Amino acid sequence: MPELTPAVAKPDHVPDELVYDFDYHYDAGLIAHGHDRIAEIAREAPAMFWTPRHGGHWVVAAHFAVHAAQRSPEIFSNGPVPYEAIAAYNATQPDDQKALIPLPITVDPPHHDTYRKPLNKTFSPKNMLALKDQIRALAAGLIDRIKDQGHCEFMADVAEPLPTQIFLALFGLPQSKQREYRDLVADHLHDTDMDPRAIQKRLRKVADVMRETILDRQREPKDDVLSLLWQSDFDGRPATLHDIENYAVMLFVAGLDTVMNGMGLGARHLATDPELQRKLRDNPALIAEAAEEILRRYTFTVPPRFVSEDSEFQGVTLKKGEKALMFLPAADLDPGEFQNPEAYTLNRENKAHIAFGTGPHRCLGSHLARIELQVLYEEMVKALPEFRLDPDKPVTFHGGNVIGPDTLHLVWDK
Numbered sequence: 001m002p003e004l005t006p007a008v009a010k011p012d013h014v015p016d017e018l019v020y021d022f023d024y025h026y027d028a029g030l031i032a033h034g035h036d037r038i039a040e041i042a043r044e045a046p047a048m049f050w051t052p053r054h055g056g057h058w059v060v061a062a063h064f065a066v067h068a069a070q071r072s073p074e075i076f077s078n079g080p081v082p083y084e085a086i087a088a089y090n091a092t093q094p095d096d097q098k099a100l101i102p103l104p105i106t107v108d109p110p111h112h113d114t115y116r117k118p119l120n121k122t123f124s125p126k127n128m129l130a131l132k133d134q135i136r137a138l139a140a141g142l143i144d145r146i147k148d149q150g151h152c153e154f155m156a157d158v159a160e161p162l163p164t165q166i167f168l169a170l171f172g173l174p175q176s177k178q179r180e181y182r183d184l185v186a187d188h189l190h191d192t193d194m195d196p197r198a199i200q201k202r203l204r205k206v207a208d209v210m211r212e213t214i215l216d217r218q219r220e221p222k223d224d225v226l227s228l229l230w231q232s233d234f235d236g237r238p239a240t241l242h243d244i245e246n247y248a249v250m251l252f253v254a255g256l257d258t259v260m261n262g263m264g265l266g267a268r269h270l271a272t273d274p275e276l277q278r279k280l281r282d283n284p285a286l287i288a289e290a291a292e293e294i295l296r297r298y299t300f301t302v303p304p305r306f307v308s309e310d311s312e313f314q315g316v317t318l319k320k321g322e323k324a325l326m327f328l329p330a331a332d333l334d335p336g337e338f339q340n341p342e343a344y345t346l347n348r349e350n351k352a353h354i355a356f357g358t359g360p361h362r363c364l365g366s367h368l369a370r371i372e373l374q375v376l377y378e379e380m381v382k383a384l385p386e387f388r389l390d391p392d393k394p395v396t397f398h399g400g401n402v403i404g405p406d407t408l409h410l411v412w413d414k
């Protein structure tokens with residue numbers, strides 16, 4: 001069991017009643033019980049609380065507070081370093097030595113819009129739907145490989161390779177790069193060194209693996225996302241290699257880890273709910289709605305923010321430079337927002353979950369993510385008989401900015 005980070009002293013502007021001890025990486029309840037611990041926080045912690053772990057930071061937990069905070073970028077900035085400072089540094093560097101910036105996720109309005117606009121077209125529902133058959137073939141292929149063995153470790157066998165293969169297909173990268181990419185995913189997931197130089201080194205590796213294909217698509221466009229990205233213009237300025245690399249590393253960071261953990265949480269829920277599996281097998285038309293309720297019940301991303309000025313927010317005093325986590329998983333289990341939030345309920349009256357966030361940074365990949373998750377569940381209930389958790393190998397979870405199962409051992413009758 002990992003140790004909690006040491007608690008620091010509470011600063012004077014934080015009132016005692018807003019202190020709640022929660023280590024978002026190593027909380028023992030979170031690691032052992034996943035979302036049951038998050039539901040407890042949603043029930044008992046203040047709407048917005050201060051925890052003494054990880055140097056001391058805010059956690060915005062109630063649904064109304066998360067909703068408002070995500071729509072207040074003037075208080076809650078997405079970048080620890082202002083975009084202007086990075087852009088000024090990059091202006092002095094040659095293209096291949098510029099700092100990589102996952103755009104637009106680390107940039108606040110008004111610059112955010114410049115980099116988000118071209119992506120909205122590329123990731124439109126229509127463009128993503130066109131990938132559905134390809135995604136289905138990849139999902140079916142992975143499930144086919146484990147079907148006859150009667151068991152699998154779902155994370156390694158399906159949840160990691162599937163989004164990796166989809167990423168390669170999306171970018172028109174050869175599937176032969178899968179091993180390289182899976183190693184990059186693993187490096188990215190397991191490396192906790194958050195020193196900006198270490199992060200740059202990891203992002204540079206991702207960009208380097210793609211460089212040849214990126215340049216190739218500039219010369220000779222094909223029917224893939226990389227070619228579409230080359231058509232972007234930024235308020236009249238044509239795209240450069242650096243822009244495309246920034247997009248590529250951002251999509252790698254934003255799209256792989258999230259989907260993999262979402263798949264793990266969804267498969268785990270299905271494995272504990274044979275009645276739901278039966279319903280979905282009998283009536284696959286219910287899968288879209290079932291996938292949405294899984295996203296609400298097991299919301300799993302925790303985006304960070306940085307307070308840009310001394311401010312008051314929902315009656316709470318914030319100081320410039322403080323870190324605040326948008327605890328979306330607790331917001332979607334908030335009893336003030338959802339009736340009986342811990343129950344998994346198809347046909348809920350209020351279906352408006354916040355799993356993809358809200359405000360300017362709302363997930364760009366939600367159309368793609370929904371297709372990936374739905375197609376996976378469709379293929380699982382179609383190809384596998386009733387599956388359940390392996391009772392000898394209990395699931396443990398990891399915390400952090402993307403919560404999910406470490407391993408997920410499933411079994412079924414052969």
Ligand code: HEM
Nearest residue numbers: 104105254255258259262303355356357361363364365369
């Ligand atoms: C189930 C899977 C996913 C979940 C739950 C998810 C969740 C989120 C959330 C909560 C945000 C907002 C972050 C913030 O407020 O700082 C976000 C942003 C983003 N997501 Fe996703 N995401 C998923 C899959 C994907 C995929 C597959 C892609 C790839 C296309 C993607 C691309 C992005 C991008 C580019 C942003 C930044 C948008 C911006 O800054 O304007 N996501 N995602």
